[in-house]
Amino acid sequence: MTVPAHSAVYPLKTVRRAVPRVLSIAGSDPSGGAGIQADLKSIAANGGYGMAVITALTVQNTQGVTAVHVPPVEFLRQQLDAISEDIAVDAVKIGMLGDAAVIDEVRRWLGEVRPAIVVLDPVMIATSGDRLLAESAETALRELLPLADLITPNLPELAMLLSEPEATDWASALEQGKRLAAACGNTVLVKGGHLQGTSCPDALVNTGGLLSQDVVEFAGPRVETRNSHGTGCSLSSAMATAKARLGDWESALHVVKPWLQEALTQSGVLEVGNGNGPIHHFHAHQNALQPGAFAARMWDAAQTELEAIYRLAFIRDLQSGALGEGQFTYYLAQDAIYLNGYSRVLARASALAPSETEQLFWARGAQMCLEVESELHRNWLSGRQASGVQGPVTKAYVDHLLAASASGSYAVLLAAVLPCYWLYAEVGQQLHHGYLQAEAPAEHPYADWLRTYADEAFAEATRKAIDITDAAAQAASPGERAAMMEAFSQSCRYETAFFDAPRLHG
Template identity: 60%
Template sequence: MIDRTLLALRQIPRILSIAGTDPTGGAGIQADLKSIAANGGYGMAVVSALVAQNTRGVRSVHIPPIAFLREQLNAVSDDVTIDAVKIGMLAQLDVITEVRDWLSRCRPPLVVLDPVMVATSGDRLLDPAAEQALRDLILQVDLVTPNVPELAILLGERPAANWAEALEQGKRLSDSTGATVLVKGGHLNETSCPDALVNTNGRLAQSVVEVALPRIRTTNTHGTGCSLSSAMATVQARTGDWAQSLAEVKDWLQDALAHADELGVGQGNGPIHHFHRLFADSAGTSPIPAGSAAFSSTPTFSSTLWRDVELTRLQIFDLPFITDLGSGTLAEEDFSYYLAQDALYLGTYASVLARASELAPTASAQCFLADSAARCRDVELELHRSWLGQQPEPSEAGPVTTGYLEHLLAAGAAGNYAVLLAALLPCFWLYANVGDRLHAAYLSRTETAAHPYAAWLETYSDEEFAAATKQAIALTDDVAATASNAERAAMRQAFATSARFELDFFDAPRQLVRA
C-alpha cells in the first residue's frame, strides 16, 4: 500500500482516468469525465483500450501499443500535478504491468481501482490470464470498487447471494490486500440498494460504513460502476473523508439513476444522467410531477425524497384497499381494522411529533410540530373513535403497526432532528396525496348514493391538512439545507423506510385476511 499521508485536499481536484472507451458515451472514460466534472473535479484521460460497444453490449476490443500507453501516462504526469487516479478497464496483463510500474514511479496521492472484469451485459472485459495481476494491483490502491461478480472473481469464490454474504466477501478482500473495498449492492435483487465501505485494517472509523437508499427501478444503468468509482476519487480528493465521500456520491448517483430515463439514449441499457442537477438548475423546474398537495416550483431536497419513493407511491394506488376505498366498495370490516390500527398508531405518532417539537431549532417549528401532535390526539383520533363507535379500541398493534412505530421511536430516541423530521414526513405527505386523489374521484362521482367513507376522505384532503403538509415539507427542506451529506443520506433512508411502512399499513387488512 502506497503511503497517502501527503494527500492535499483541493476544491477542484485534478483527476486522471485510466480506462477504456465507450463510443456511446455512457461508460468508460466518457462516463468518467462526466462523473468527475459533475462532482467538481477537472478530468484527464489516458486510454487503455478502444472498445466498440453500445448500450446492448461489447462488440470488440482493441489494445493500443503498450509504448503508446506509456507515452500517454508520462505526458500527463510530466506536466500536471495529479490529485487522484481512477483506474478502469485494463484488459490484459501487459497493460496492468505498465500501469503498476507507472504508479510506482509517480506515486499519486490517491488511487481508486474499478476492477473491470465483467460488464453488466455479461461480456468478459479482462483476459483470464491477467486476473492474478489485477489482484496484485489492489495492493497499490486505496479503494477498490468491484461489483458482486467481480468481487467473487477476485476472491476465487462464488458470487454472493445476498448483502450479508457480499459484506463478508468485502471483509476478506480487504483483509488480504489492505485496501478499502466498496461493496456494491446494485447487482443484488433487494428492495434497497446498499453500498458499504469495508476496511478490516483500521483505516476507517468503523470496519463497515454503509449507506443504503431505495433502489431506483430503471434499466438505464450503463456505466454506473465507472461513474461511481470516478466520483469517489473526485469527492475524496476534496473531502479526505471516505464516509463523507460515499454519502455525497451516493446522493448524486441516486439522482443520476432517477433521471436516467429522461435521456433516451440507445435501445439497450442506457446511461445514467450525470448532469441531471445542472439540467434541473438551468430549467429552474422541479422534477416532481404535479398532483400532490404540496409541490415546489424549484428543485428542492423534498423533490428528491418524492422521487425516491415513486415506485412506492405507484404501488399504494394499485392496492385493492385504496381502489376500493376510493370507489366506496371497501368492506367495512377492512376499514374498521385499518382505523383501529391507525388509532393505535396515531397515539404514538403524536408523542413522536412532540419529541420532534422538543428538538426543533426554531420557535415556529416547535409550535407547528406541537400543534400537529395535538391535531393527532384531538381531531384525527376523534374521527377514528366516532367511526368505531361502540366497538372496543384494539389493545394489540398488528406487526406492521408495531414495526412502523418502532422505526419512528428509534428515530426519536436517536435525537437527530433532521432524520426524525424526514421519518415523520410521509404520514403527512402520502396521506395528503392519497386524500387529494381519492377525494377528487369522490367529487366526480355521478351517482347520488352517499360515499360510506366520505368523512375520512374529507379529513385528509381539506385545506388545513394540505397547509400542514406544505409546512412539514418546508421544514424538511430548511433543515436539509444545513445538514451534512451523511445526514441527508440518513434523511432519505428514513423517509423511504416510513413510506414503505405506509404502503404496508394500507395493505395490512388484506394481509390479515390472507393470513
C-alpha cells in the first residue's frame, strides 16, 4: 500500500476538557443504531457535547442497508464551515464518507481548521456486510488516513486498507496494525471483534513512540449478543471524547472498553428490531446511583478493616503512650516513604480529573504530602535512628496505588487513594478522642502527634475526597464500580497491614 508520509498539518496540542465539544462527520442511520445517531449517543454517554455533520443518508434498519444517498458536496461544505466559524471543536470523529468528492471536502476542512484530535473510523463495510464506500473512493480514503491521530478499522477494513487478506488470528491482526501505523504515522486501534473465541482483545498500535510502548493490549471477554449494530461507530466517537477529556489514548481506551462491553451486555433490554440490534449507550445512566449511595457502600465495606485496626496493639499502645519508641519510629519512617509515593499518585489523580476544581484539590493533596506531612515526620525522626529502607508492606501498598494510577480510570484511582484519607481520619479522630477522654498525663510521649489528628483542615479534605469519589462512582459503569470497590477494599486491607507492620519490624 502506498500512503503519503504523515502530514505536519496538526500542531502538537493537548486537549483536556471537562465537557469536550466533539464533532461527528458521518452518515445517518434512521434506525438510530449506527452512524451519526450512535455517535451522538456515544459522545453524550462519555461526557462530551456532540455535534453532527451528515455526509450521507442511508435507508437501513437492524437487518441491513438498502439504499445510500450522498447529498451535494457543496452542502457538506456549508455544514462544516457553519460549525467551525462559530464553535471551537475539541475533537473530530470521521465515519462514513461515501465517495471521493466527500473525502476531498473533509480533507480540505481538516487542513483549514486543524483540530487537535481526529479519529477516523474507515467505514467501508457495515456489520451486516453491506458496502458503504464506493470502490472508486478507496484511494482517496487511503490518502486521508495520515491526517488522523487514531484510525479504528475492523479487521475486514484493516485488510482492505492494506490490500491484504483478512487476519484470522490476533497475532496477524497486530502485525497488520503495525504495518498500517508505520505507513500512516499515527496510532491504530486494532479490534478483535471479528475473531473467534471467548476473548475479545483490543490494542493500540503505534511504532512512532506516541504510546508507552509500540503495542498496548487491552484484554476483555467476548460478549455473546446479536446486538452489535453500530459498535464501531460508538467506539470511535467514544475514543475521541475520552481522549479530549483524559489526554492520552491509553487512558481513553481504559475507560471506553469497559463502557462498550457493558453497552453490549445490556443491549438486550432495548428490544429494537428483528435483526442485529443496537448497543445500549446509556446503560450507566439507567443504572445510576443516588448521591451518597456508593460512599455508603464503601463505608460498609471498610468496617471489617476498621475493627481490625482498633484491635491492633500498635493502636492501643499509641493511644495510651505505652508504644515503644522503636515501633513508632519505624512507623513514621515507613509513612514518610509511603507519602512520597502517595503524592505521585495524587498528582496523577489531578492529571486525570475532569474539572479544574478537582484538579486543584488533588494537586493540593500531593503538595501537602510533600510539605506539611513530611515536615512532621522529619521533626520526629531528627536525631533518631530510622531505617530508610522501604518495608514490604509499604512497597506492596505503594505498588497497589501505582497500579491503580496506571489503570487510566479516574474513578478506580480515587477509590484506591480514598482509604488513606478516610480510614486515617477515622482512626485519628478515635485516637485523639480516646487520648482526651483518658486525661493522659502531660508526659505522654506521643501527645503532640495525637493532637495533629484533630486537624479540621484534614477532616474537611477527607469529606471532600469522599464526595468526589462518590460523584465519580455515579458517572461510572457497573463494571467500573466493581473495580472501584475492589481497589478501595484492597487499600483498606493495606491500611490495616501498615498499622500492624511496626509490631513485626519496629
